[in-house]
Amino acid sequence: MDRPVSVIIIAVVFMLLVLAITWGWSRRKKSQTDVPQPAKPHMGIKPVAEPVEGSYVSTTLAGHPLERVAVHGLGIRTTGEIVVTDGGVIMDLAGREDFLIPRRDIVSVDTTAGMIGKFVERGGIVRITWRLGETLVDTGFRARYAASTTPTVDRIREMIEEAQ
Numbered sequence: 001m002d003r004p005v006s007v008i009i010i011a012v013v014f015m016l017l018v019l020a021i022t023w024g025w026s027r028r029k030k031s032q033t034d035v036p037q038p039a040k041p042h043m044g045i046k047p048v049a050e051p052v053e054g055s056y057v058s059t060t061l062a063g064h065p066l067e068r069v070a071v072h073g074l075g076i077r078t079t080g081e082i083v084v085t086d087g088g089v090i091m092d093l094a095g096r097e098d099f100l101i102p103r104r105d106i107v108s109v110d111t112t113a114g115m116i117g118k119f120v121e122r123g124g125i126v127r128i129t130w131r132l133g134e135t136l137v138d139t140g141f142r143a144r145y146a147a148s149t150t151p152t153v154d155r156i157r158e159m160i161e162e163a164q
Contacts, residue, residue, distance in 0.1 A: 038100065039100040046086050051092065053143070068116055089156060107136065109153055115138070
């Protein structure tokens, strides 16, 4: 087989792969149309701690760390900050709309070693389990500095205890 034919075959296989990924992502979005848009941060809420820099990992269906929530951009990884406030937790995301995890909707918080596409040391990702409408989801955030992880989890736990 000569070189131009090989290049064409590789290009066709690559295009088919890209089409398959695009088709799968659009099907996932269609199947999740019942998942509501998360709340936007609003005026009047006050930070109770300094923002923590890091990476927004993803939002997945609770208990299913490989099932991304594709709608509303929740399944796309980006850099940003997590801000614990008196009204909940704000995900301040670079290049995307920020969203608020309302205090009343937070079910639990813990750490994990991995969520879809991101696996790190044990306890390296803050995982917040919360209600998004009728859907229970997990949102993951990895702090830039490991020393910020435990204080962030502790502040969110305090918030949950105060709300009960």
